Amino acid sequence: MQLVENLIARYVRQAEPGLLTADTFALERKPLPPLREGEILIRTIYLSIDAGSRAQFDDRADYVIKAVLGKVPGSSGAVGEVVESRHRDWRSGDLLVTPHARWQLYQVAAPAAEPLLRRIDPGMGPLAMHLGALGMVGFTAYIGIFHVGRPQPGETLLVSAAAGATGALAGQFGRIAGARVVGIAGGAEKCAFVRERLGFDACIDYKAGNLDQAIRAACPQGVDVYYENVGGAIQHAAFAAMNDFGRIALCGQVGQYSGAGAQAGPNLMTAVLKRLQIQGFLAMDHLDRHATFHDSAAAWYRAGQLQHHATLTQGLENIHEAINSLMAGRNIGKQLCQVSAEPGQEFPLTAPSFTAFGPGASHR
């Protein structure tokens, strides 16, 4: 079978700072070239939505490859199903996860040239988990906790953006490491999720005011490790709460990804007096640890120690809404754009947009 037509989302109108509007992108049909030897054709099921999905349209964000007006933007990950193969190791119906995907229904890939394209064992758990707990966000949280922040049993770990994809996982890994885990999230619903579903020991609602006092109350022994994902006022408050010799794992600063520009950092005299270690990290530097991560996370998932949560926005035509959901902090867990059905699934789904996986996790 050779499919002849793809569905693409083209970047047609310069994005303004803030939330993305529907007319920024245009859905088009486009002929698909025939596969060459060694290539496979992938039907995109889930596209990963992360901070870079928005930042690629922000001229001031010099840390991502910019989307080009008139072209099809990219995503840092997708789960899909092979629908045609000219590679001897791949068959129609194989499921895979890939770190390179365009905003389109079908992707052409040459597995030999993409070492990070991996086959999914469908018995492992829900497909979306391969872009979450078992994906790059899971790997990032794993490196940040086990190799950068290194909370020890009994220490206090503070996690910002605790209801978000990476924060939710960082906190769960912190619990596995034996730390007392305190989250920071925006709003009562998210805080309840972080405490009751993720099992954090406490969660602070930063929208409720007096953050410094709330952190002191939730962390009576101070903060030994801070997993930083937001920047701005929350970052400043966390620095102020650190114990001497505390460690700060700098994962990102989602607060400045939406075109608001760079915020001032904390005065670093605090870091001198408290002898803080502040470490920026990118999971990509630690690929030699990926296999260990993947085996560990899968085992923790099977043992009921690790949950995966995702918020789905359905339809490639709604991908701007998927990004807006992340930027406005409406998502709980990993934000995804579902482009087409999982095998055996009807699409679009009639189920609600939030899904939780893992023993003890219920859907809502």
Next chain:
Amino acid sequence: MQLVENLIARYVRQAEPGLLTADTFALERKPLPPLREGEILIRTIYLSIDAGSRAQFDDRADYVIKAVLGKVPGSSGAVGEVVESRHRDWRSGDLLVTPHARWQLYQVAAPAAEPLLRRIDPGMGPLAMHLGALGMVGFTAYIGIFHVGRPQPGETLLVSAAAGATGALAGQFGRIAGARVVGIAGGAEKCAFVRERLGFDACIDYKAGNLDQAIRAACPQGVDVYYENVGGAIQHAAFAAMNDFGRIALCGQVGQYSGAGAQAGPNLMTAVLKRLQIQGFLAMDHLDRHATFHDSAAAWYRAGQLQHHATLTQGLENIHEAINSLMAGRNIGKQLCQVSAEPGQEFPLTAPSFTAFGPGASHR
């Protein structure tokens, strides 16, 4: 001999932000109590002047013990001569260095209660060096370079406040470690000193403008290790020049010690993208390394690899000027207040205020 009278500098008028005025302190004579068993009486020769000397009068500096109005302020170090002893290990004429000293001509100390009070071997070199290259600033620079920043042979080390006490030593230690060393200092005279006397490979005059461009020109391979001592705009420019996986040794931020309040720090997204390691440190945490430091620094001094430089302000009545000299950046090398004569010296001195010690170093 029992001396009956001391000379003290009392804190009599609340200090305002900025430079200190002469009427902030009053010189007074005060009776000396007789020595008790185990005590020694020390004639103060040099008082160490450092950032804390000023910060003790700044209500916003929460990182130092505050001076109390009506009392005699303190200094974090002094070199002196024993003039009377009721301790069996000490004799009149012994020379020593102590980390606790008041602003007064005579100090009473109980050596058994002060483990950091150390005898000086007068054959080792100039006395003032025990508050500089062989003192706490030397130890601080040593820890910052050899245990925190760890520049490797061929790497580029950038040092702020390079003509100051700690920076001058950090850069020299960096040269000993095999790094290419670039300083940042204020003004052409200081830069010439840093290049020609201290032997840095280059020195940037931050007062000459366009700091970002000057750092790029002086560090064509980027910056691998930044020894940070100033804060503010220089800190921001240094962050921007860091290489991936660079290390920043946070020693202090002299720019905010004079009552100007805390400055904003750099946006830490840079640290994520460059995977920087930012480490605050205090030398006091590393006292187990002090003996190794002292032996190494003495050996480097004797081998001509390490110079000590000091700026002297003479007279306890001028101690506010000694502090102002440091705050205004008029000092080169370690700022001291000379309270009385070295053995065999006339006092006040007729020699100029700047002294340089070490093979190859000339006086000016």
